[in-house]
Amino acid sequence: MPGLLSRDVHLPERTLASHYDVIVIGGGGHGLATAYYLAKDHGVRNVAVLERSYIGSGGTGRNTTVLRANYKTPETIKFYKASFDLYRTLSAELDYHTLRSERGLLWMAHSEAQANSQRERALQNQVYDVDTVYLNAAEVHEVCPQLDMSCGGRRPIWGAAYHLPGGIIRHDAVVWGYATAASRLGVQVHQGVPVTGMVMEKGRCTGVRTPSGVISAGAVVSAVGGYVTQITDMVGLKIPIITHPLQAFVTQSYQPVLDRVVASADLHIYVSQSARGEMLVGAEIDPYTSYSTRSTFTFAASTAARAIDLFPFMAKLRLLRQWTGICDMTPDYSPLLGPTPIDGFYLSTGWGTWGFKAIPIGGKAMAELVATKRVPEIIAPLGLDRFALDRCVSERASAGTH
Template sequence: MAISSNGHAASRTNGNGKLRGYSAWSLFQHGVSDAQWPRAWRGHDLADTYDVIIIGGGVHGLATAYYLAVNHGITNVAVLEKSYIGGGGSGRNTAILRSNYLTPEGVRFYDRSVKLYEHLAADLNFNVMFSQRGHMTLAHNDSSLRTMRWRAEVNKLQDVDSDVIDPGEVKKLVPHMDVSPYARYPILGALYHPPGGIVRHDAVVWGYARGADAHGVHIHQKTTVTGIDVDAGKVTGVQTDQGRVSAPVVVNCTAGWSTLISDMAGVEMPVQTFPLQAAVTEPVKPFLDTVVVSGTLHVYVSQTDRGELVFGASVDPFASYSIRGSLEFTEGLGGHVLELMPALSKMRLLRQWAGLCDMTPDYSPIMGPTGVEGFYVDVGWGTYGFKAGPVSGEAMADCIAHGRPPEIISAFGIERFAAGRLVGEKGAAAVGH
């Protein structure tokens, strides 16, 4: 499907706002003819005023726009993206989904996101390729095993399916895993989370963009925000390289640049930005059904539907805005993966990349209103922002529509840092996935 930003929406709706699909025959006709595919979303001139301006055209910004329109009927919305839709963190992640976090607040939040992902393809009428293949976090020492049991009990109290399994069960799920007691990092057990899995990140972004556009949202690519106008403690609009636009509500849904945008409104964010690297191998016959994570080795691996193995690790140990890969990362990553699955030694890495992660002191996001009236933030997602896209969009839309945070994100307000009410998720979010 074309993803250009101009075209016509009428061909994609059935008259009642629902997105219309294509029959098998129409797909065949387009495939064998020179007929033009309808555009996935339209292009618009930048209006002088909107009810809501969302800065950031990734999954969080687009989901917020979509749920504002669908759940609250707020359609006079602009999404401003300095590059192309999904070109930031949404296009530079490994798209692993899970809800087996450590705090009750985190578990409830991410479980809602997994449930939204489960029927997202039907809601958007767009295949997001969600594969619930299970998520396994390995324990290599007694301390890790205690943490896994802690997380499992917290998950169960929130009705989330997670349990600690022994090395024999690990071997059944991943036959290529070295679970012998003679391994350098012996596997004592694992936290197994069946609802976890992987999704196609660009499909999610395109689906939300298409859905938001069908409900009247304006999506503006190649539009850079250069300033935010504040008068008497209230937001009045934004300055862009295309001109000034007025709006009583501005939402910061950026990653990597969240502090820069918040500074424009005079709001300081306790956020540091770190690169996160990942790599992918040549495709091979599918053999790995489960996402495998090792916090001790700071590595995780999953296999795509095309057969490639996707590897990732924790964030780089220094703050930076660089998105270049490094040989040091590749060497360390390769060694750690082979500690777990020695049989992969002959596989070839095809490419590696990096994205930018905004880390908060407690490894939890910052969501909701700020000290500037009309200025909202949905930032600080660290290494786990993509899995939270649907629930974040739903919750932020509710927050904007009603002027107060819903209960599901009430613990993530910026005021928690001054009050000392941190939501410590480092024990469940220290590896970059």
């Protein structure tokens, strides 16, 4: 099995053709997975993925690698569970080691109201066969003895929804795995190729413009993240997306002490320990819209203080690296994917702070949509029409620690 140890991750160099059956804009996880499943499930192999930078340079390479399915609406619990199940067998599927690790994920409650909400989460998950149980404070202490149960004396832990299979994975390996597997099936992955315009004929999208010229296509899929509205502006489509930064940091490596993923909506943070021993801390989005990936001291200082409330031993650690990604945020914190009013133009966006865990199912469903022209049932509630029909899929309480 190739992978991180053999470093066999190069992609074959190919020249850009003048036509493809499908062009996917954006070489992140969703774009690469869409191309992979088009080739694998539907035999559509004349596919190009156009990435303006390097693959995985956006949200897929900047997220905090948590895999879980503990959502709260029927539509999304089913959706993320399907993704989680695909992730379970992804290493074998792609013949690429993804370092997936099931850790057990605690979603903590620091008040009676939160405790009731987490009990409800556990019950809803169980209805859809997602393995989540409610733990009281004593049980939380048992599964994660490193926690300060008083949370610095300020927010005592009441209990938690414990999502047993929740865990982490190597995000770069997901990118490289999909890219190399798609390439083996004939998909062309072009890095350093920006899309500068779209070709429209009689209201139909028939290709894209690049610095190397026009490339025609039977269908164009935008799998662009934070910059998606620049693409939709090119086709004259308005979508309810605003772009917010999201920051995270890791500490220096520490001995392996934390084998859970711990999230707290009251503290607006979550913490895990990477395979390299770094303590990884993520949080909610920055409060203002921006395309800047510069990190802020405010974030590092306030987030570190809250992490130390949870895990006092982290006070001894030093911050090693801090970074920022930009997120395509929808009003209801659920993804936006499906066909658009523009013939030949498909959208996979609105992945906000919750997209990484949805890469396999997002790619598989988009591939089915593009290949068959029918909207798969699993993404039917997540279309662009839902907002104007007042059928939002509200997931703010599950999509992150907001």
